[in-house]
Amino acid sequence: MTSLIGLGSHLAGWRHRDAWSATTMSLPNAIHIAKTAERGKFDMLFLADGNAVRQMDDPILFAATSRSDRPAAFEPLTLLAALSQHTSHIGLFATATTTYDEPYLLARRFASLDHLSGGRACWNIVTGSYPGDSVNFGRATHVPRAERSARAREFGEICKGRWESWAEDAFIEDKATGRFLDPAKVQRLDHVGKHFSVQGPLNIARPIQGCPVLCTAGQSEEGRELAAEHGEAIFSVAFTKAEAQAFYADLKGRMPKFGRDPGQLKIMPGVTIYVGRSEAEADEQYRELQELILPELGVAYLSKYCRMDLSGYPLDGPLPDLSGEVEGVASYRKSIAELAETENLTIRQTYERVVPSLGHVLFKGNPVQIADQMEDWYRGQACDGFNVDMPVVPRSLNDFVELVVPELQRRGIFRTEYAGGTLRETMGLARPARKLRHG
Numbered sequence: 001m002t003s004l005i006g007l008g009s010h011l012a013g014w015r016h017r018d019a020w021s022a023t024t025m026s027l028p029n030a031i032h033i034a035k036t037a038e039r040g041k042f043d044m045l046f047l048a049d050g051n052a053v054r055q056m057d058d059p060i061l062f063a064a065t066s067r068s069d070r071p072a073a074f075e076p077l078t079l080l081a082a083l084s085q086h087t088s089h090i091g092l093f094a095t096a097t098t099t100y101d102e103p104y105l106l107a108r109r110f111a112s113l114d115h116l117s118g119g120r121a122c123w124n125i126v127t128g129s130y131p132g133d134s135v136n137f138g139r140a141t142h143v144p145r146a147e148r149s150a151r152a153r154e155f156g157e158i159c160k161g162r163w164e165s166w167a168e169d170a171f172i173e174d175k176a177t178g179r180f181l182d183p184a185k186v187q188r189l190d191h192v193g194k195h196f197s198v199q200g201p202l203n204i205a206r207p208i209q210g211c212p213v214l215c216t217a218g219q220s221e222e223g224r225e226l227a228a229e230h231g232e233a234i235f236s237v238a239f240t241k242a243e244a245q246a247f248y249a250d251l252k253g254r255m256p257k258f259g260r261d262p263g264q265l266k267i268m269p270g271v272t273i274y275v276g277r278s279e280a281e282a283d284e285q286y287r288e289l290q291e292l293i294l295p296e297l298g299v300a301y302l303s304k305y306c307r308m309d310l311s312g313y314p315l316d317g318p319l320p321d322l323s324g325e326v327e328g329v330a331s332y333r334k335s336i337a338e339l340a341e342t343e344n345l346t347i348r349q350t351y352e353r354v355v356p357s358l359g360h361v362l363f364k365g366n367p368v369q370i371a372d373q374m375e376d377w378y379r380g381q382a383c384d385g386f387n388v389d390m391p392v393v394p395r396s397l398n399d400f401v402e403l404v405v406p407e408l409q410r411r412g413i414f415r416t417e418y419a420g421g422t423l424r425e426t427m428g429l430a431r432p433a434r435k436l437r438h439g
Contacts, residue, residue: 001378001413002233002266002385002427003042004093005033010272010391011301011355012292018395025072027082033397034083037090040401041415043426044091044122045083046387047076051100051133077109084117091423093122093215098155099148100128100137104198106155107162110212111204119208119422122233124215127152149222151195156214156230158198161189163211164434165201187437209424210431219247219334227265228254232429235387236269237332239339239353239361244269244382264429266384269377270360272391275370275399282364289391290352298351305332305354316346360389371407378413 013019020029037045076094084092092113096106114121127148134142143151170185189200215233216226227234228251238244252262276282295315303310306322313320322337340350353362363373377383390396408414419425 001374001408002268003040003414004044004046004233004268004385004387005037005042005397006046006048006270006387006389010289010389011297012289013391013393015292016289016392016395019392020394025074027079029394030074030079030083031086033394034087034090036394036397036401038087040397040405041418042090042388043385044093044423045080046093046124047074047079047095048124049073049076049095049097050130051097051128051136052130077113080121081113081116084113084120087120088118089120089418089421089426091120091122091213091426092117093124093213095124095126097126097128097133098152099143100133101155103155103158103196104162104200104202107159107202108204110159111163111202111207114207114209114212115205119424121207121209121212122215122423123212124217124235125152125156126217149226153226154193154195158189158191158193158196160211160432161191161435161437162198162200162202163207164437165189166206167434168206171205189437206434209422210434213423213427213429224251224254227251228260229258231265233266233268233427236267236383237335238269238382239335240342241377241380241382243335243338244361244377245380248381248383266427266429268385268387269383270387270389271374272360272362272389273370273396273400273404274362274364274391275396275403276366277403279366279369282366282369285392286364293352293355295348298355299347301355302336302347302351306336307333310347313347315348319345319347319350360387367403367407370404371411374404374408375411375413 020026034045077096080092080094094113096110098106110121110123127145128143131142134140165186165188167182167185169182171181172179174180186201189198191198191200213232214230215235216223216231217235218224218226219237234251236244236247238247248267251265251267255262255265274282274286276285296311299310299315306319308320308322310320319337319340322333336350336354339345339353343349345353363370365373374386378385388400390400405414409416419428422431423429424431
């Protein structure tokens, strides 16, 4: 079972008495989290990212200073490079946008991380869903979705080509003959496309993994096709097991037409864990966090996910119609609408379900109950693993590692030791062969 850890996205998690009082820009705290996750044998540590201070045009949301919106955070690849020197096995997984970056520079950064970490880099390929990012890159408006998607496909192909610039044995470094490299074992890309013109080669040796593990997050038709053709891991948005199973079957079913083994794509729905030594303790932790959410913030964040202002609707009335196309992450909006309709939830009940876990399914209970739920989804072909979110840092991670991991290991569905040195070995993913692009 694949495992991925994300950190502290509960809207009120930072207010909890057991949360760290200083989490912004703390390298010691980040090292502690990485080492704890590695002790728990997680596949990867995930760092989300964005290119703007969000919600500045919304005084209520901006005042919340939620960690989820990252008003101040390390640049992920810089932080992961530092964490690579304090860990040995856990994958180092960062978000980087294809809309506001250049493929040559990004390929070089991820190749550097892969070498520094001994082959543990993973790239979350995103096009950037937040319109406010555009104003930091010389644009008055966000790049349209279709253009972002087309650019992303070209961007990804260039990066993969850049990582194939050099053969593994290109650098001879023969002191006796004075030959440092073999010129026959380097190739240029000479790419000329709609969005980019890149010659190459990349000025860094081929990554240890051949190519960093590639992750996508799109739930749209275009996103599913991209994942089926190129993705090796994908986040999924599902509030129910049935919803997750449908997505799993659809995506795995698309892969054979691209000549790919369905086992080479790991599907990971997000899950927020509330675990206690007893069911009552887990319920109490959940209740405490719920009470820390101000109603105006709950409605404001639900409005953000739904891409609709809900502040004028009755708090204890139903959600309005959420059909129709919107700019940004539409998968959350669709899943929220289905959840609210299926369970006949009010706006208050919906934000209480959705906002605390920021779009993740919620698992709550004692260690056996949590393991039951995870095993049920895993064995029921709803997922290959989970993007495990921790609402209170560091308590939630410590509790998961100490209480839930041993129960999963006892059931034989989670590793007791890492399988190898690279992230690909850990995840059971093939190392891509180098393609020769010129005769």
